Amino acid sequence: MTEPTIFRDPDAMRNWVLERRAAGERVGVVPTMGALHAGHVSLITAARETCDRTVATIFVNPTQFAPHEDLAKYPRTFEQDRARLAEVGTDAIFAPPVEAMYPAGFSTYVEPPSVAASLEGTIRPGHFRGVCTVVLKLFQIVPADVAVFGAKDFQQALVIRRMVRDLALPIEIDVRPTVREPDGLAMSSRNVYLSPDERRRALALSRALAEAAHRVASGERSRTAVEQAMRAILEPEVDSIDYAVVAEPESLECPARIELPAVALIAARVGSTRLIDNRRLD
Missing domain, CATH: 3.30.1300.10 (Pantoate-beta-alanine ligase, C-terminal domain)
Structure with missing residues (x-):
């Protein structure tokens, strides 16, 4: 079992991806907030089936949480996540500190598409603004050929697909089916x-x-x-x-x-x- 290379620095991560693509390799990325379960593993497996190299990102994004939500207690299990990603052959992990993603004075955000307005957009104002901003930034830092997402977050996947289309981002979005427990509970x-x-x-x-x-x-x-x-x-x-x-x-x-x-x-x-x-x- 080969350990994935861990990157904290955005420039080092970007250079690694660009070197692989320049060598003719297809690169896939699976954005996550960590606390990985079998659903995440299925996304890594899907990326590995269609790509030469696979990157998982682990970043609990503060800008998609409202002040009253569970940012502080959201599970952070990096060592377990690293071991799980190694088991399934992940090539690299991008796990930046918050200050690398949102340096002092950060003030640029992405206005989400119209499909973000209802449902989660109504219940969680500002949520998709944070999602679109961090995902666009991850796509800049990890300029992969394809990004793999799960269908459990249906509206999020739709929002990201629309953002990619509207902003002409050079990345394919692959949305995979929800993975469930044997009794039907969606993994989360x-x-x-x-x-x-x-x-x-x-x-x-x-x-x-x-x-x-x-x-x-x-x-x-x-x-x-x-x-x-x-x-x-x-x-x-x-x-x-x-x-x-x-x-x-x-x-x-x-x-x-x-x-x-x-x-x-x-x-x-x-x-x-x-x-x-x-x-x-x-």
Whole structure:
């Protein structure tokens, strides 16, 4: 097992990638905030299948957290992450200090695209501004051929795809399916916050999405009816619901009549932990 090369300095990381690409190698990058689980590993594996070299970034980005959110307690497990990345053959890790990404006097931010306005954009004002800014900066520091993201963060992946298109960034975006626990819970770094009872109750999210898929597959096209069915499953189990909607998958608009393909999206709190999940409806 070869240990990945660890970079803290943006210039050194960029030079490493450019040297590989100049040698004709295809480079993939998987941006993460660490606390890696099997879902992240699946993204690294996907990148390795299509690339000669794979880079994982580990950076807990402060600009995408609101003051009341969980930045301070977000799990930071670098040594475990490094070992896990080594096991799956990651070539390099970019893990910069905050001051390397946001030096003194930093004041330039990316205005996110229109698909960032609803759902997470409404519940978490400023979140996608921070996401777009850090992702664009990572793409500048790690100028890879392809970046691999997971579909669990459906709106985030859509926002990033639109940013790449709108700003003509020379990178391919590859979005891979959500990885789930055997009982259906979507893998998330925040699952470690859940108590055993909360972990059980969190299964309501995947059950509600399955019910939405069943209703639509059975011919239901009323958005209100499908969303009510999702809430009927969620409300007895979760502590609050931020949204449980059926939307058009490219605009995230929510017309009264469901036209396929569509996507069902949920954000809810179980205990103090905020969880998100989604399911394509085809």
